[in-house]
Amino acid sequence: DAGVTQSPTHLIKTRGQHVTLRCSPISGHKSVSWYQQVLGQGPQFIFQYYEKEERGRGNFPDRFSARQFPNYSSELNVNALLLGDSALYLCASSADVNNSPLHFGNGTRLTVT
């Protein structure tokens, strides 16, 4: 079975631009979460979606938004990119929202110049 897939794997953007990152969960998983990981730090929670509804939001500005589609895939959008948005963006899927283990994708490495 395929694991969590994310695209693109790498991305270079300029300050002020916007970016869309995509994630497909493990088949049968209905929850998708997004995390930002800056080099040398642990992943920081951005969003969680379950059954197409937002179930949680981390301490990130409104420039960050996300959505989940009927097939449970998800997109993370970041507007007005800043240099500080450069990070590894990880998507994780889980079977439900009852503290199920997270299964992470390989991430999208975003570089903002």
Next chain:
Amino acid sequence: GQQVMQIPQYQHVQEGEDFTTYCNSSTTLSNIQWYKQRPGGHPVFLIQLVKSGEVKKQKRLTFQFGEAKKNSSLHITATQTTDVGTYFCAPTGTASKLTFGTGTRLQVTL
């Protein structure tokens, strides 16, 4: 959200030595998960602890949850080079939102 500190931040051991990382919280935790992230990789789920005083083993890895559910530890016996990576504890909050600890980076040399 729940804040956890992990110690040490970094440890370098010789292959065959033991290794322990500790996860400490100022508040009582509902449950806690542990993840391993290899260099250049993504976090991979290792274990979840739920009960006070719980001890779980996976081959050379032993996980403990404190009696007061405010701390947890991961002990690796006789480390191998394949154990290299960063180990994160992650208390679970509402739903499946995880708050990852600061992580302990383990380096193993021959």
